[in-house]
Amino acid sequence: MEWWNTSAFDRQSEIVSNLPAMLHDSFCDQIRYLDSSVNVQSFVENFCAANHPFGQAELLLSKQGSRLFRALVEVNPAVTNNQLHRVILRLTDKEILDIEGDVRRNLVWALEMLVFHKSCFDKSAWTLFKFAQFENENYSNNALGQFSQLFRWQLSGTEADFDQRLAILNKAISLDLESADIVIINAIKTAMDTHGGTRTIGAEFQGTKPELKEWHPKTYQEIYDYWQSLLDILLVIIKRGQLVEQVKDAFGHEIRGLIRYKLPEKLDHFIKEVIKLTGKYWPAAAQSITHALHYDAKGMNEEQIDFLKSWEKLLSPDENSIEEQLKLVVLNPSREHVKGDDGHYIDMAAEDAKRLAKTLNNKLDDLYQHFELLMTFPEQKQSWVFAKHIVLEADNATKIINATLDYLRKHNIVNTQFLSGLLSGLNVKEPAQWKEMIELIGSDEKLIQYYPDAIRTGRFEMSHLDVFIRLIAEENLPSYSASTLVYGRATEHLTEEEISSFCMSLSKIDATANWVALDNMNMYTHGRTDLDFTQLRETLAHLVLNVSFRKEDKTRHSDSYHWLNSVERLLKSGDAEFALQLCSHVIDQVGENDVDYSDLWDYLSNAFYKAFEVHGNYIWPKVANKFTDGKAIKPYRLIDLLGSGKSYKKRDKSIFDILDPEVVVSWCKDEIGLLIVGRAISMFISHGEERVVNPLMIQLLTEYADNRPFLSEISANFSSRTWSGSLIPYLEADKKILQTLTEHTNIKVRNWAIGFIENIDHQIEYEVKRDAEEHMLRS
Secondary structure (H helix, E strand, C coil), X not given: CHHHHHCCHHHHHHHHHCCCHHHHHHHHHHHHHHCCCHHHHHHHHHHCCCCCHHHCHXXXXXXXXXXXXXXXXXXXHHHHHHXXXXXXXXXXXXXXXXXXXXXXXXXHHHHHHHCCCHHHHHHHHHHHHHHHHCCCCCCCCCHHHHHHHCCCCCCCCCCCCHHXXXXXXXXXXXXXXXXXXXXXXXXXXXXCCCCCCCCCCCCCCCCCCCCCCCCCCCCHHHHHHHHHHHHHHHHHHHHHCCCXXXXXXXXXXXXXXXXXXXXXXXXXXXXXXXXXXXXXXXXXXXXXXXXXXXXXXXXXXXXXXXXXXXHHHHCCCCCCCHHHHHHHHHHCCCCCEEECCCCCEEEHHHHHXXXXXXXXXXHHHHHHCCHHHHHHCCCCCCHHHHHHHHHHHCCCHXXXXXXXXXXXXXXXXXXXXXXHHHHHHHHHHCHHHHHHHHHHHHHCCCCHHHHHHHHCCCCCCHHHHHHHHHHHHCCCCCHHHHHHHHHHHCCCCCCXXXXXXXXXXXXXXXXXHHHHHHHHHHHHHCCCCCCCCHHHHHHHHHHHCCCCCEHHHCCCCHHXXXXXXXXXXXXXXXCHHHHHHHHHHHHHHHHHCCECHXXXXXXXXXXXXXXXXXXXXXXXXXXXXXXXXXXXXXHHHHHHHXXXXXXXXXCCCCHHHHCCHHHHHHXXXXXXXXHHHHHHCCCEEEECCEEEECHHHHHHHHHHCCCHHHHHHHHHHHHCCCCCCCCHHHHHHHHHHHHHXXXXXXXXXXXXXXXXXXXXXXXXXXXXXXXXXXXXXXX
């Protein structure tokens, strides 16, 4: 403090501007506690002057500069607030968007503190708005999140009252910019959220100043008036016509919560005005109203229920408008389930779709005019049910299906739910006609892309699968398209011979097809007890031993999970030759490809270990040389197959611990082998309820204790661990176990144990000092 009081500003500025990186954070942490010093406050004011470092954008928008600025905010909020506001408003939109990483984080955190002050709110909130308008972060506490938080009636993080907050929104709405309106919508959605909310504490504690307190309204009427002002702003945005759906989605979900408050007339006016301006399609509002009536009616008065029912009626489709009926009943209806007399829940939306299909049965010519809506609308909640019952109710089902196929021939990007529903209905009503339609789709080059979804709508035969294979092989369809048969037990009706034939043919096309074939085989067998697995074993083994773990060949992360399940099932048969082939395949995949580490640690190494558990002594002599011959492109990854796994999924033993010790000791005569073993084995293993020194390590020490690289591998393994709290108890427990070796009959083992225990003692001494320092800092 004395230095701040006696030294000249130029000297202070020079030292602060040229702080070494290693001292920068410490300086920032300390200067914030000097906020009571008039001299330090004066330094900040001068430092932010136009002709000094923070007077220009360059330092402020640097990583170190922004971190220092964040600390200075706590010393002199008024000056730093003015300076940041001045700098940011001089930047172009592109320049604000380009502020990213640590710089943006520091400035947003600084603004989070500044907006807490009522006196700083106007400028700091607008600066935060500019960052939110040009957001480039995905954190929940990014500029958009922090700006939106300011408009809650509780947990707002500011001393500013409603009038100050509304002034910021009115200023933003006057910009008449879509980017600004998006921020406003998010802010109002947060402001009208009735589900409580959270706020991270911290901004209220600044320097040595007393804790800052949020402003709170004194009466509910203040909140209702505030919400009315927000609704007026939303209407302005809706009338602009650019962000209508965003506004409707933001407000619609809040109706269920807002109806509990004493403002139904305000809500009624707003909802009617929105429907008048934009139409009845408002899924968020419809869902919210349905849930309110279904779940919350018991706690409401009659007036509230009447308002909800009147809004529900307003949002119901006009019987004379097929478009409204399709949107509100078929494409995106509210989700509602009612418990039936038999105790099962009935999907009321599905029942409504069925009734509409029956109603429109005599208006199919009118329905054709809405094909584009039916097959391109983003939501397709009841399209399948509706289409299926259109066919079941129709006198001439092929007419509407042919009309649908004609539309599909002319349009490429469509949703297939409607087509699938039509074909499902045809399969139920006219199975012979269904087969004709499937054959037509598979032979028409403009319809081929729909073949995968089409054949799974009915009881397809091997001839259909043969066409499917041919289309993939001729590259008319992608390999992964066969994965459509995985869902909904589409292949359940096939015999073991048929599914085997299909999967074998598919696997021969390419690497991706092999994974899809394995997925189909897994889902075919999943949960079934009526199958003869002996007919499937050969095909399943072929698939397992031919998959490629290259990242580009896999379709989904879950493929590896299903592969491991298949491996475990096949290993139960006790086939040692399969286990050997499996291990050879795993070694080749890991050694020659850039496999994902998750695959290596969670699946490949597990499969390798499980094979060794049952046939280790048979497998090892035949694969041991692959770990030392240097032919693998990525030999370092092979070591992960031999160890005891990673910390989050640790096994008690390594591969070497389940082999005959004599075999391992003999293999270690080659120093490369010795080092591999030293790296793979753990120093301690479980013996019943106790931890003991690994017997294999002791045996290796009797032979190779004078090999320094080997001892280094053992030490590295010992140091590689996870723990919580202090490390000292863990070290002392390990030391106690190793004490038994100081009296071992072999002098090499004794000497190693004595030396290693000395190293542990040194580490304990170091950890004692480190814990003391940590305790002092925390205290």
